[in-house]
Amino acid sequence: MRQRTILGLALCLTVFATGAGCGRKSKETASSKPTPTPPPLSATSTGLSVSVYDSKGDVSPSGALPKVLDLKSRGAGASTGAEGETVVVSRGSAVLYQEGKASATLTADRLAANREERTVVATGNVVATSLSQPRAPAVRADKMVWTHDRNLLTGNGNVVMTARPDFVLHGRSFTADTKLSRYRVKMGQTPSSGTL
Numbered sequence: 039m040r041q042r043t044i045l046g047l048a049l050c051l052t053v054f055a056t057g058a059g060c061g062r063k064s065k066e067t068a069s070s071k072p073t074p075t076p077p078p079l080s081a082t083s084t085g086l087s088v089s090v091y092d093s094k095g096d097v098s099p100s101g102a103l104p105k106v107l108d109l110k111s112r113g114a115g116a117s118t119g120a121e122g123e124t125v126v127v128s129r130g131s132a133v134l135y136q137e138g139k140a141s142a143t144l145t146a147d148r149l150a151a152n153r154e155e156r157t158v159v160a161t162g163n164v165v166a167t168s169l170s171q172p173r174a175p176a177v178r179a180d181k182m183v184w185t186h187d188r189n190l191l192t193g194n195g196n197v198v199m200t201a202r203p204d205f206v207l208h209g210r211s212f213t214a215d216t217k218l219s220r221y222r223v224k225m226g227q228t229p230s231s232g233t234l
Contacts, residue, residue, distance in 0.1 A: 090153055105140075106186050107158065108133040109151050126150045132158055133169075134216050136189055141216040143167050144184065156186040166191055168218040175201040175218040179211075189215050199223055 090107040111127035130149040134142045147162025160182045167176040180195025194211040199221060209223035 090151065090156070105135045105138060106156055107135060107151060109149060109158075123154045124150060124152050132160075132184075134158070134166075134184055134186075134191075136186075136216045140169050142169055142191070142218060144182065146182070158184045160184075164193065166193075166214075166218065170217045171201075171219055173201040173203075173205070175199065175205075175221075177212060177214065177218065177221075184216065186216075191216055191218070197223060 090105070090109070109125060109127060109130060109132045111130045127149050129147060130145070132144040132149055132151065133140050134144055144158060144160055144164065144166050146160035146164040148160070150159045151157070152159075161180070163178075164180065164182045165176060165178050166182060166184075168174060177191075177193060177197065177199045179193030179197045182191060182193035184191045191214045192212065197209040197212050199205075199207040199209070199212065207223050207225075209225040212221060212223045214221040
């Protein structure tokens with residue numbers, strides 16, 4: 039009996055020394071422990087530059103897809119959401135395209151571009167400037183939303199629309215096409231609309 043105890047103890051020490059452990063097994067096994075949920079996939083960088091192409095649009099004669107958006111971060115932060123559908127940049131700028139041509143720029147403290155919905159939400163010191171109109175119209179607002187598929191730029195909060203040489207229009211909200219050639223500004227109860 040004593041030899042069995044010594045042999046068992048020696049076997050247990052050998053197993054313990056190899057890291058396998060010894061003694062009685064608990065009822066809980068490794069497979070019954072809950073598996074931790076991984077965090078959502080994301081990435082963060084500085085100086086991010088992203089181009090989004092129009093997979094729904096017509097292919098050019100060279101075989102290239104037309105651009106929808108160029109997005110750049112001038113600030114210290116940029117991140118992507120799950121599956122890369124949303125890209126968020128701090129102190130960023132975007133070039134907005136219609137029919138494959140650069141139509142306007144958008145700068146803001148924060149830009150969130152959704153690749154799937156083909157939208158950009160801009161907040162904080164937002165300025166949109168036409169790249170295709172001769173009088174270079176621009177509009178400033180607290181928040182703007184650009185929807186590529188509708189060729190629509192909307193904004194609200196402290197709206198100021200300008201154009202060279204001396205056009206200035208203040209309002210609470212606005213809607214415009216991407217080129218800022220057609221607009222509608224709501225100043226109070228009565229909206230003002232026109233073309234630039």
